[in-house]
Amino acid sequence: MEILSLLSELEESSKANLLAFVDGELSREYASKHKNKALKLSADALIDCRISGERITANLREGGKSFRVDMTFPLFDLDNDYTLVVCSCQRGSLSLETQRCHHMYYFQDRVRTALVTLAQAAPADPLAGLDQILAEDDQSFDDRYLREFRWRYVFDPIRFSLHFEKEARDRYEPDSNWKWVENATLDDWLKRLGKAGERSEVALFDILSEAREDAVAISDGHRVISLEVGKWSFQVEDTEAGLIVKPALAQRHLRVDGRGLIYWFEGTATLQLLPLTAKEEHFLTYILRMDKPFPVSHKERVLEMLSRMDTAVFRLAQDDGPIEAARYQSILRLTPFKRGGMRIEIRLQLEAGLSLKPGEGEERVARISKNGVWERDLRVERRRVEELVDELRLDGLPQPEPGFWIAYNDGKALECVARIEDLKGKLDFVVEWPSFLAKKAYEFGAPLQTKNLKVSVGEKKDWLEVEGFLELDDGHRLSLRELIKNLQRKNNYMQLSDGRWSLIPEHFRDKLQPLAEAIEIDDDSDKMSLDLSALNDESCLQAIEEFPFQESSKKFWSLVARARRSQGLAVPLPGGLKADLRPYQVEGFRWLARLSEWGLGACLADDMGLGKT
Known part of the structure; x- marks a missing residue:
C-alpha cells in the first residue's frame, strides 16, 4: 500500500506523535554514512508497507535484494520511551546496543516526508498555493x-x-x-x-x-x-x-x-x-x-x-471571428538554478496569457480575450528571435532545446543579465523572473573602485601577514581575502552580503592582480601571507613597489629592496674554482647567490649525477 495513503488513515494525534518520533530518530540516531547511502537508493526502493497497532513494517529493494524494516513507535503516548527499529540486513549480528543502517534511515525519512505532506493544509488563497508549489526546491530542474x-x-x-x-x-x-x-x-x-x-x-x-x-x-x-x-x-x-x-x-x-x-x-x-x-x-x-x-x-x-532455412502535434485554431495579424511582444524568461546560473527562454507573446515558441506551430491561433484568430508570420518570428539572440550573444551558450539557452554558472548568468540591462530601451522585450522569487536573482551593485582599498602588511615571527578591506560607496565592506579569491578564480563579478553583484572592472583587476599573485591563503585558517618568491617576477615586484599600502613593516620593505637589488646582481664564479661548469650549473649557482643576497633560503633539486654538489 502507498505510504501516503497508509499514514492518512491514522488519527491526527497519532500522526503528530509519529512525526515527532521520526524527527528525533533522524536527527540523533544516524551517522553520516547511513544518510549518504540512503540518498543513493532509488525513489522506488520502497516496495510496500503495513501498519498493525503500534508497529509499521516496510519491504525495501536494493541491488536486486529485498530487506525488511520493522519499527514500533509510541502511537498514543509520546512520553513512553520504548522503541524498536530492526532491519533484516543485520540478521546474525550480535550487539547489546541498537544497530542502525541506511535502510532504516531511508524508511524513516520516507515516513517523515509523507507526514509533512499530510500536515500541509491547503492555503486559503489559491495564488499563494501556486507560489508555494513554484518555490519548492526541485532538484530535477537543476x-x-x-x-x-x-x-x-x-x-x-x-x-x-x-x-x-x-x-x-x-x-x-x-x-x-x-x-x-x-x-x-x-x-x-x-x-x-x-x-x-x-x-x-x-x-x-x-x-x-x-x-x-x-x-x-x-x-x-x-x-x-x-x-x-x-x-x-x-x-x-x-x-x-x-x-x-x-x-x-x-x-x-x-x-x-x-x-x-x-x-x-x-x-x-x-x-x-x-x-x-x-x-x-x-x-x-x-x-x-x-x-x-x-x-x-x-x-x-x-x-x-x-x-531453405538458410513531431509535434498542434491544435488548430477555430476559424470563427475576425482574423488579425499577430502583434508580437518578445519575452525573456529567466529561471535561476539553485547551484548558480540560469535558463534563458525566448517566447513571443500575442496577448496576455498567450505566448508561443517562435517560428513553431500553426500560422493561425485562436485568441483568448475575445473571438477571433491571430494570423502569425513564422518567418518574421524566427528573424525576430535571431536578432535578439545576436544582440544578447546567446549563441555562445549551450542550447539543449530550441528556444532555451543555459548560462551554466553565475559568471555566465551575470554577463547575460548585464547585456540585458544595457539593451533595455534599445530593443523591444520584457524580462520575466519566476513569480515565487522575492527579488531578482541577479541584481547589480556599484562596480568596485580602488580608491577605498585598504591593505596592510604586518610582520609575524617568520612570515608576513596581509590584511585589508574595500569599502564601497554604499557602506558595504568587502574583505581583501574574498577579493583575492575572486581574482584568483578569474571571476568578473563578486557577490555582496545583500545578494547583489558588483562588477570587477579591468582597472581594478590590473591594480590588485599582482598583489593577488603574491598572496597565499591558508585553506584551514584563512590567513593570508605574502609569497616572497612572487617578487622574483619583475612585473609583480614593480606593482608591489608602487602599491599604496596603508601600513607596512620595515622588514617587508627591506625584503622588497633586496629583491630589487638581486634582480640586477651579477655574481662571478669563485676565483678558486677549478672546474668547467655546464651552463645549467652556472645558472643554478647564480640563482642561489641571488637568493642569498635577497635573504631567502632555497633547495636546489635535480636528478642525480647532474653536478649539484
Missing part, C-alpha cells in the same frame, strides 16, 4: 540543465543477465568526472520502461538489440563487450545410418522463445544476438528433439529442405 546522466549496461555472463549503473557529471565543466548515482536490476529497468512483468529473457534480448542499434556501450564489469548480430547454423553429418542434423550452438548460449539465441564468447568478450523467425524456431525445436538420423534414401530431399 539536474535537467546542469548535469548529464548516462546508464552503463553491465552484463553478467554467468547468470546471462543485465544490471544497470547510473552515472552523472556536470554538463558544462570540461574536466568533470562521471560519478556513480544508483544501480538498477533488470526488473527495475523494466519498470522504468513500463514493461513490468515481461519475461526476463525476452527483455534481455530486446534491450541488447536496442543497445546495438543505439551504439550503447556494454561491459562485463571490467571489459568492454563487443555486441554483434549473427546467423544461426546447423551441422549435417552424413553417416551410414543416415543424415544427423544438429544445431551449431555456442558453448555458452541462451535460447529466448519468441526472439532467438544469445551467444557468449568468453575469450573475445563478445555477445552475439541471433534473431530467429517463427519457422526457424520451430525447426530448431524439431531437430533438438530428433533422436535418430534422417534416412539415407531421403538424403537429397532433406538437404533441399535444409537449404
